[in-house]
Amino acid sequence: MIYITGDTHADFELRFNTENFPEQKEMTKDDYVIICGDFGGVWEQVEDRRERWWLNWFESRPYTLLFIDGNHENHERLASYPVKEWNGGKVHEIRPHVLHLMRGQVFTLQDKTFFTFGGAKSHDIQGGVLEPEDPDYKSKLREAFDRGLPFRINHVSWWAGEMPSEEEMREGLRNLAAHDNTVDFVVTHCCPSSTQVLLRGSMYEPDFATRYLEEIRNSVNYTKWFFGHYHDNRNVTAKDILLYEQLIRIV
Ligand SMILES: [Fe+2]
Incomplete structure (x- = not known):
């Protein structure tokens, strides 16, 4: 069995209780639950008691938990975990059965192939990204609160690694080519630019991550494409499926 769901933002109890x-x-443990990014379980500066409790809780579940990264993850901490080869692609091992599926990988799970590519541009930073090292940090923080627009703090609640690197994008294309540009499932956090337009019109600007995914959409054969990020449950087309709280079985 393989289940898939959308963003969790470290809010696990309701969706995953029995x-x-x-x-x-x-x-x-040979069955899987996949989260399409904004997992949120690796967020604090170090693994604190709450995080440890939830990560151990997932480790104790009967299934293996897999997630791609969203924009709201501590990307610096994710990168600090050991990288392992697992079912054809690379993962960060958070726990033996809690795995971060890295960007640009193709995994084979229960005879199905999955292309994974996490990351997205944050949309909730209209108030800016503050630098804690800035000598005017305190006054800027006060101003940001006063303005009332959502803002984030670099290395505390926002990480530049939310967007993919050139190498991750190249690696994705190489791994897809090695699979004849054909996979059963694509799992991403944001979606291709054209899917974004079908979903929200001109509300969101395309960026280099959505353009990269557009390139993949136009060159890869896939059966279903699952993504999160936009906080809704919607079949955008028969093949392109936005997930949020819904937890659905795909295998
Ligand atoms: Fe999210």
Whole structure:
């Protein structure tokens, strides 16, 4: 069995408890739950008590938890975990059965292939990204609160690594080419520019991540494409599916 869901933002109890997700009783560690980014379970500067509790809780579930990264993750901490080869692609091992599926990888799970590519541009930074090292940080922080627009703090609640690097994008194209540009599933956080337009019109500007995914959309054969980021559940097309709280079975 493989289930997939959208952003969790470290809010795990309701979606994954046995009352709302009773199917887990039939699952084993060879079954998977995939989160389409904004996992939020690796967020603080160090693994604090709350994070440790939830990561250990997932490790104790009957299934293996997999996530791609969204924009709201501590990308510096994610990068500090050991990288392992796992089912054809690279993962960061957060726990033995809590794995970060890295960008640009193709995994084979239960005879299905998955191309994974996390990351996205944050939309909730209209108030800017403050630098804690800035000598005027305190006054700027006060101003940001007063303006009332959402803002973030570099290395505390925002990380430049939310957007992919050139190398990650190249690696993705190489790994797809090695699979004849054909996969069963694509799992991303944001979506291709054209899917974004179908979803929200001109509300969001295309950026280099959505353009890269557009290139993939136009060159890769896939059965279904699952993504998160936009906080809604919607079949944008028959193949392109936005997930938020819904937890659906795909295998
Ligand atoms: Fe999100």
